[in-house]
Amino acid sequence: ALIYVLNGPNLNMLGSREPGIYGAITLAGIEELCRQTAAALDLEARCHQSNHEGALVDLLHEAHHAGAVGVVLNGGAYTHTSVALLDAVRAISVPVIEVHLSNIHARETFRHHSYPAQAARGVIAGLGPMGYALAIQALASDRQPASP
Ligand code: DQA
Secondary structure (H helix, E strand, O other), rough: OOEEEEOOHHHHHHOOOOOHHHOOHHHHHHHHHHHHHHHHHHOEEEEEEOOOOOHHHHHHHHHHHOOOOOOEEEEEHHOOOHHHHHHHHOOOOOOEEEEOOOOOOHHHHHHHHOOHHHHHHHEEEOOOHHHHHHHHHHHHHHOOOOOO
16 A cells, blocks of 8 residues: 655655754665655655645545555645645645644744644654654554454
8 A cells, every 4th residue: 555755845855954953864774764754654655845836736635546545744944824825735535744843832832833733643752763663653553453
């Protein structure tokens, strides 16, 4: 089964972008972590990054049409501005877990609000790259609840 890992604007700059906030890991490193975490759970992770709001909307639709069982979404700054991302999450019948590397609630107040979070299955913030792995594990266990 497929999961989509979608990263939004400026996340292609990870590694050199504000390392005090985002750490030293690159986007390629995060995507590799996602692929490995998914593979261990018998899932295939398809990873994409875009700096363009509409491209992220298209990718959410693509996840739906591809029959993905879940999406991990780090919308970057569009998280705080994009009604279109919220509507796209509502439009698809695929659970979306929103992830942020940083703890957005401990930062500027304009980062405290998230549009897509209003339709997300859950939100993970502040745990760095581990948040992506935890989100994939949550999507996998939603899918196949552990038997008692
Ligand atoms: C981010 C948090 C956002 O506020 C910011 O605009 C980003 C990255 C994070 O992963 O911590 O680009 O989504």
